[in-house]
Amino acid sequence: QKEVEQNSGPLSVPEGAIASLNCTYSDRGSQSFFWYRQYSGKSPELIMFIYSNGDKEDGRFTAQLNKASQYVSLLIRDSQPSDSATYLCAVTSFMDSNYQLIWGAGTKLIIKP
Amino acid sequence: IAGITQAPTSQILAAGRRMTLRCTQDMRHNAMYWYRQDLGLGLRLIHYSNTAGTTGKGEVPDGYSVSRANTDDFPLTLASAVPSQTSVYFCASRAGPNTEAFFGQGTRLTVV
Numbered sequence: 001q002k003e004v005e006q007n008s009g010p011l012s013v014p015e016g017a018i019a020s021l022n023c024t025y026s027d028r029g030s031q032s033f034f035w036y037r038q039y040s041g042k043s044p045e046l047i048m049f050i051y052s053n054g055d056k057e058d059g060r061f062t063a064q065l066n067k068a069s070q071y072v073s074l075l076i077r078d079s080q081p082s083d084s085a086t087y088l089c090a091v092t093s094f095m096d097s098n099y100q101l102i103w104g105a106g107t108k109l110i111i112k113p
Numbered sequence: 114i115a116g117i118t119q120a121p122t123s124q125i126l127a128a129g130r131r132m133t134l135r136c137t138q139d140m141r142h143n144a145m146y147w148y149r150q151d152l153g154l155g156l157r158l159i160h161y162s163n164t165a166g167t168t169g170k171g172e173v174p175d176g177y178s179v180s181r182a183n184t185d186d187f188p189l190t191l192a193s194a195v196p197s198q199t200s201v202y203f204c205a206s207r208a209g210p211n212t213e214a215f216f217g218q219g220t221r222l223t224v225v
Contacts, residue, residue, distance in 0.1 A: 008153070032211040043203055043216040044156075051211070088156070092211055098163050099210030101146075105155035 002027045002093045006104035015113050019076040023089030023104055026070070033065055033072045036088040038106065044088055048074065079111045116140065119204050119217035126194050126224050134189045134220050136204030144207050145187040146214065147171075147179060149200040156203065162187055194224045 003026045013019040021035075032051050036044035050056045050063040050072065062075040072091075076083055089104040117138040126132050138145065147159040158171030162181040176198060178190045187206075191198055204217040 034213055043219050045216070046213045049213055090214070096169065098169070100158070100161070101207075101214055103156040105153070 002095060002102050004089055004091050004102045004104040006087075006089050006107045008105060009108040010110050011107055012110045012112055013079050015079060015081060015111055017079055019079045019083065019109055019111070021074040021076075021087050021089075021107050021109065022071060023073065023091075024071045025089075025091045025093075025102070027091065027093040027102070028067075028070065030067075030091045030093050032092040033063070034090040034101075035061075035063060035072075035074045036090060037083075038086045038088060040085075047087075076109075081111045081113055084109060084111045117204060117206055117215050117217040119202075119220050121220060122218065123221040124223070126191075126222060128195055128224055129193050132191045132194055132222070134191075134202055134204075134222070136187045136189070136217055137185050138187075138204075138206045138215075139185065140206060140208070140215065141184060142206035142208045142215075143184070144209075145181065146205045146207075147177070147187070147189045148203045148205065149173065149198075150203060150219075151200050159189065159202075194222075196224045198222065199224045 034049045035047045038044040048063045050065045056063045060077045064073045086106040088106045090101045120135045146161045148156040160179040162168045165184045202220045205214040207214045
């Protein structure tokens, strides 16, 4: 069974600080990694994707991938109250003869003003 | 239509009734998915389709069926609803095996 694991939280971070969200995965063959944000009562929306080891930056968001250690993280700089949401990690794995997205259960992030 | 659309947005359904949740996308994506999301359990895959004419079972397929007659539409049917099928249902699509998934707005289903 291929798995993606996240700390469920809640993770509480002061406004303006850096929020660090982590995700580990079991399939060493995974090639693509995604971070989604989900506000309460809404559908998940893509924040970032990363395919290669290292860092990828987009505005206040940085995704970090370490395939050797099988983890991917998301850093949010200058956290804002509007960043309060559940963050879902998703990893593509090859299973049952096709590529499937395997989802973590999500980390609830709370930004305190 | 822009992106992926689900209908209805919410529904209260009597146990034992049949119900079809609709999902339509206009992005010409090959792959489509149905998930259910319950508090604390994250997204669980019900059924998927990698291309028109093919479907597959996900993690929690029992009590659900799907069809994929064309690229755009991927309806999910509950043949005889039970209270444990109370959940939020999301339809999603993606273009290829390593691309991101796009989600519909979700259907909140309550079976009483």
